[in-house]
Amino acid sequence: MKTVIIGGSATGMGVAAKLKRLDEKNEIIVIQDKEYVSLGACGIPYFVGNNFVDAEILIARQVEKFEKSGISIINNTKATKIDFENKCVDFEDEKIFYDNLVIAVGAKPIIPDIKNIEANNIFTVNSKEDGIAIKNIISDMSKVLVIGSGLIGLEMVENIKHNTKAEISIIEKADRVLKNLFDEEFSELVEQEIKSQNINLYKENEIMEFIKGSDNKVCGAKTIKGEIIPCDVVILSIGVSPNTDFLKNTKLELENNGAIKINEYCETNIPNVFAGGDCCSSLSYLYKNSKTFYLATVANKQAKIIASNINQIKSSKFVGALGTTIIRFFDLELARSGENKMFIQMNNIETKEILIKDKDHTNYVAGQQELWLRIIIDCKTKEIINAQMIGKNKSVLRIYGLVGLIWSRTKVNEALEQIDLPYSPSFSRTTDIIHIALSKLI
Template sequence: MRIVIVGGVAAGMSAASRAQRHNPRAEVVVFERGEVVSYGACGLPYVLGGQVKGFDDLIARTPKQLRARGIGVRLRHDVTGVDAKARTVTVTDRATGRSAAEPYDRLLIATGVSPVRPDWARTPLKGVHVLRDIPDGQALDASLQGARRACIVGGGYIGLELAEALRRRGLSVVLLEQAPEVAGRMLDRPLQQQVRAEVERGGVDVRCGVTVQGLTGQGRVSGVQTDHGQVRADVVVVAVGVRPNVELARAAGARLGRTGAVAVNLRQETSVAGVYAAGDNAEALHRVTRRRVHIPLGLTANRMGRVAGVNMAGGEARFPGVVGTGIFKTFDLGVARTGLTQTEAEALGTKAVSVDVQSTDYAGYHEAARPIHVRLTGERGTGRLLGAQLLAQNHESVKRVDVVAALLHTRGTVQQLFEADLAYAPPFSGVWDVLLVAADRLGRAL
């Protein structure tokens, strides 16, 4: 059996490792168009901010290590076409320019996502960057040398993490967001405002409701032109979102879902026999809404790849879906969410109710106790738990979100959360943890 994998990062390498382990007799070949495989892209902002020593520290396995385990890794090889009937892929060696047809019995398309580049960002000016992979990070790092002013366009995960990283580098930072607030797709409005306030306390000039119209400069960027005037900048980072890379899947004849990502079943199979998709380019089942969603995150990609690898090697595995859990840190604030926000639930026509509880993460009398804010959402009539949003000044404290995420996977209720036997000691929580207080309050509201 010959298993061909296109893409050598999270989903692709998880699939390759699992397939080789499940069926050591199978030939597993990974084609990666870049120069690095098996690395943690989520760590890029932390290298740039100095919390991680270097980009090499993000690499989990080198090609040499993978080849020693029996996995064929071919770097700088671009897969440009698929013949699903003949079960071949067209591969171009970027070093030589030569193309060849490579056969497969099972094919995994793990091509990930690409950063969205608005028309104004398609420029030959130096100093304009996106941040998706290690080469992007290295290019941005080089641009930051000697720079004094940075402009980040986009107030999502990457933009907010980079705002802290660039301030740690000593740059003045302006963050532009077209929406009314930052973190608009992750949180309800009251919590968005708190995130913005934290970023501003960190010394970032946050400007929301601003539309970028173009860039200025000669040879190198010198500013960002907006509908509210010009922002001077030596470096511009474009972080306005991502889109799934589906061209290869489309060429293979695979069906795309309503999200624009590749439609797959629970075994990560596409609509084409023998062709699988996994990672940031694929849809997933949302266990709360029972709808197909595109939520490109690291654990999801790795888990999808693991499932695809087992199935391609002749085993049986299923990806159970996601509940939309996300977490990030910006300056001293930890931010987490899972399930649905009130805004998302209302958009789906769900009869949702939310309560807000502001307390302390540790026992109130403990010297390390810091503020924590929990917004808990449930469904009127059924009592079903729908989601949670957390903000905390001890950023580790928002990992409480995992308790709610676990219950959402079982379609649990608000009452079940209230009845949960959570751990207690003063350096960890109050005797009534803030989640229990929120569940009690939400239960009464419902």
Template sequence: MEIVIIGGIAAGMSTAAKAARTNKEATVTVIEKEKYISFGACGLPYYLGNQFEDQNEMFARTPEQMEASGVNLMLEHHVTSIDFKTKTITMTDLKSGEEKTKTYDRLMIATGAQPIVPPLAGMDSDNVYTITKIDQVNKLKANLDKYNKLVVIGGGFIGVEVADQLAIQGKEMRLIEAGSAIMSGPFDPEFSEKLKGAVEEEGVKIHLDELAQELITTDGKVTAVKTHKGDYEADAVIVAIGFRPNTAFVKDQLEMLGNGAIIIDNYGRTSEKDVFAAGDCASVPHRLLGDSYIPLATTANKLGRIVGTNIAVPEDQMEEYVGALGSSAIKAGAYEAASTGLTEKQAKAKGLNYKTTCIETNNHSNYYTVQEKIMIKLVYDAETFVLYGAQLFGKNETVLRATGLTAAIHAGLTTKELGFVDFAYAPPFASTWEAINVAANTAK
């Protein structure tokens, strides 16, 4: 069996590793546009923030390791088209410029996504950066001593993380968000407001409901960002407004979401026979929402592993993915926050008959040092009390509590059951009534 995987970062390499172990008779080939594989871009804001120094920490596997495991690599090759009828891939060798073709028996598309760059004047300036590739971040890192005033455009995960990390280093940071809140995807307004306050405590100036209109330049470099409300000086600009799936080369050939993400089923299969997909180029089967776009490393790796089995075995031996809950977390200054399952916005949009409860409670016993408040919001069915979603915000010991809430949502527990789940207790870690118990018992 000839198994070909297009893309060698998270989902692609998870698939390759698993497929090579699952079917030792198969030939597994990975085609990757970059010189490297298995790169964890989630670490880039923290590498930029000097939380660690060795960029190799962000590479889970080396090409040599993968080839030693029996996976063939075609690095610096860019796939330009696929003929699904003849099962033929056309690609360009980026080193020689030569056009090549390769056939497959089963194919996996894991081409990821690219940062959305708005068509603004000045966007091609030398001091404008995106935070997705190691070369770009190394360039920014090398020039940081020259930059004092930096503007981040976009208030999602990367924008907030980068602004926070650079503010900690003493840079004058300004974050411009076109919407009415930062982090508005995974969080409801009260949590977005808490996160805004946490980042502002680090000295970041946040501008909401403000749209960047132009990057003002002098001699090919940005000197200011112009919005409909004002001009802001900038020694450098970081663009982090979202991602677009890298699927243009198969447009109109596969079923896709509105943003171009390839729709897959619970087995990772696309609408084309013998073709699978996963990662930031594909949809994710969400347990409560169905086909969703969730460009997170966790789902990419899990679905990559599922596809690694299914692409290498007969159909009757394929494994079904259990479904995601969109669980995510972020560190903002001295605080941390997590979201899992449905937000209130999502429950309302889905037309569910839901209720919410939102409380502040303590992380552990009052007589143990450094007691902190944790804010917890639960979204649950108004009649059955089945838990749909949860959000948390606080300092120490906050995000890891989301693990228990994710498991509860996955299992379909009710708030009534959750209120009496036997969580571990000791004064340094919890109160006799764990914070999750307390929140669940306020659901009426």
């Protein structure tokens, strides 16, 4: 049985490795558009911030190790066309036939149509090469402009600030940072931290033109409000979109955003064609709505499901995701899980919510810090559908417990109010913030 995999990141290589473990006779060929596979792209900001100096650490497993296990990798090559009827993939001047096909091409950075966007000192955060280039160009004298204040943008800001004395500016189109993930109260605390770090923040604003200097490099950015932001390094982190342009106008069903439609078995509408990871739409766990999760955790889970279903061991299902995320931003730590306010409002879900502002542990142990928790429940089901936390000193790791409650669809009632959480003066208070929130909700 021959399986061809297009894409050599988390999903693609996860499928390849598990298929080989399940049956070493499986013939597996991976087509990858870069020299390397298994890039841990989430580590790029931390490489830029000098948490480690060898860029090869970003590679989880080298091509040679995969090939030693019998997995063939055709690297530095792009698949250009798929003939689904004849089960054939075209790349360059060659064709390769398959019994099963896995499309795991990931997502590509969104690059806005702005004058001079092609300049040499404008970067995305998508590849090992991006990380090396950004790290090499930024110095203490740099003026860095980060476009976008999502998770990757803020991680880049933090790491550049830690590693250099560069002047940093953030420009955000929305009216606040992290808008799609956290509620306004949480965004305000992050924005206060941005200010305290002497980082410039431009909200409800966007770049309309980059001002080009010498050597095809930009020296400034003109905003829609007429300001000129000086910059000699620009980092684009305004989001990503499914990398599926080559699949348009085919029989493969796509969502409006270009994501591949898959069912719970990670199958597409075409027999023997599977897909997973950032290039797909998946199920949201709570309401089974279609959603694209740009998360490595989802990609890894879907890789196992695809491999099992190809090998016909069992009918593995992807049951959905909550979009659980966590981020450190200087001393602040934020975590969240579940549906956001936009989805709740669009679907007219009647909810009850509580915001608790408390402390992370007892006052007689040094280092006590504020800890905030928001919980939203569905009034009809009495289940938690959203949890958000912000604090310090890893206190937001309580999100693990809350995710368990969301995942198990536990009812918020008097029994849950008595949940037996751990207590120690250096970790918590006798009545934890979770107990307080549950009590208020009841």
